[in-house]
Amino acid sequence: MLFCEDSELLERECLGPCLYRFSVRSNNICDNAKPGQFLQIQVDGGLGAFLRRPFSIFDIDRSNGIVDFIFQAKGQGTRLLSKKHVGEHINIIGPLGDGVFSWDGCGNxxxxxxxxxxxxxxxxxxxxxxxxxxxxxxxxxxxxxxxxxxxxxxxxxxxxxxxxxxxxxxxxxxxxxxxxxxxxxxxxxxxxxxxxxxxxxxxxxxxxxxxxxxxxxxERMGCAIGACMGCAVKFSDTGKPPAYARVCKDGPVFNAADVEF
Ligand SMILES: Cc1cc2nc3c(=O)[nH]c(=O)nc-3n(C[C@H](O)[C@H](O)[C@H](O)COP(=O)(O)OP(=O)(O)OC[C@H]3O[C@@H](n4cnc5c(N)ncnc54)[C@H](O)[C@@H]3O)c2cc1C
Structure with a gap:
């Protein structure tokens, strides 16, 4: 299930040089997210940062409905995002990605x-x-x-x-x-x-x-819902024509053997 909501920024912590940890309120994402999934965050930067930015879900506190993501402020969008204040609302789409980490049947x-x-x-x-x-x-x-x-x-x-x-x-x-x-x-x-x-x-x-x-x-990403193909990666041993998979929809987690790096 996918949600689009204005989530309150509850905590903003600077972890290191240009590195920020944001904690936002979202019961829906907390209840539905799986390890490996990500969020598409709107940075409100006008045309200069029009596209949402994708960030992995770092942590989830289900009992309090809090989702954390951590990002490096390096380009225009992430620098704008880093200036948000606690109490502001951030528009978030998530949890995204059908390819998630799976540990069934493994030991160490x-x-x-x-x-x-x-x-x-x-x-x-x-x-x-x-x-x-x-x-x-x-x-x-x-x-x-x-x-x-x-x-x-x-x-x-x-x-x-x-x-x-x-x-x-x-x-x-x-x-x-x-x-x-x-x-x-x-x-x-x-x-x-x-x-x-x-x-x-x-x-x-x-x-x-x-x-x-x-x-x-x-990968660099446009729509993040599988429509634009901007984040396609080549799959291995697929013959001709080569097959591609979308990082946003088919991933972001893949079997390494399937991907041609
Ligand atoms: C599934 C996924 C999970 C990610 N998780 C994290 C995370 O947890 N923490 C973190 O710091 N970064 C993460 N990234 C990378 C992060 O999305 C980019 O660093 C960020 O979008 C760059 O935006 P910007 O405004 O700084 O750069 P700009 O150069 O202004 O961005 C321009 C455009 O390029 C895209 N873009 C630029 N670099 C990347 C990149 N490396 N990957 C994807 N898109 C890019 C942006 O989305 C934007 O549309 C993740 C990327 C993906 C695809």
Whole structure:
């Protein structure tokens, strides 16, 4: 079920450089959202920021009807959004996306996030039944960019933080030693979201190990309801003509093996 509503901004927290956590009121979205789904947010910027901006659902507090999303203010629309005040209303469409994370039949899982790609993975870690030991890897550029460490630690069996420059946690890519860790931790499902080069590496390593892997994609998006095809991605091994899937409607979560990065 899809809702379009004016939701009150209840809390606005600055988490780090240009990074904001917004908490909005929406019982409807709370009751219906699944891990991996996203929201389309109107930023009220006139023609300059006419299109809504898509953001993953970060967290849901069902008992209080509160939905959280976190965003990086980098372009015109997100910078405008970051200036909203508590008490203002924000028009939200959601929950969007038919492709969601699915953990049926898996045991130990590996969750891998890079940069702003960590946000859709928190609700997944929170909703996973505790019998699935979740091993989480989060990658950031530098110590100043590291966020949500305590929140993720609370929801998982083991957490490793990586920074590109080694100023915090382990130095290097979030895929460092991933191949060997997948074997030693007895992982049988992988969930990932992050920049495309990272997802490409995760897909390759998962394929080598024959471990099912689901990825959440963040493509540029227009309508977000499957009509405009602006967010189409190419599917693998589909012959000619190639098949495409819409990130907004068919995704944003896909089996990594199906997607051609
Ligand atoms: C399913 C999904 C979930 C996302 N979740 C998050 C999240 O939780 N937190 C977060 O910070 N970002 C997230 N993003 C990326 C975020 O939507 C873009 O960074 C944002 O739309 C950029 O808007 P802007 O006004 O800053 O940039 P502008 O450059 O002004 O945007 C111009 C247009 O391009 C689109 N656009 C630009 N960059 C992207 C991008 N990387 N992905 C999709 N559309 C883009 C915008 O929607 C807009 O229509 C997500 C994207 C998708 C598709």
């Amino acid at each position: 899982v590996m969750i891998i996030g890079g940069g702003i790609g960590i946000f859709p993975l928190y609700l997944l870690a929170k909703r996973l039944p505790k019998k699935h030991n979740a091993f989480v890897r989060l990658g950031f550029r530098s110590k100043d960019n590291v966020v949500l460490e305590d929140e993720f630690r609370e929801q998982c069996h083991a957490l490793n933080i990586f920074t590109d420059d080694g100023t915090y946690g382990l130095r290097g890519s979030v895929c460092r030693n991933l191949d060997s860790d997948l074997g030693s931790d007895d992982i049988d499902a992988i969930f990932a979201c992050g920049p495309l080069p990272m997802l490409r590496s995760v897909k390759e390593i998962a394929a080598r190990r024959e471990i099912p892997c689901q990825v959440s994609l963040e």
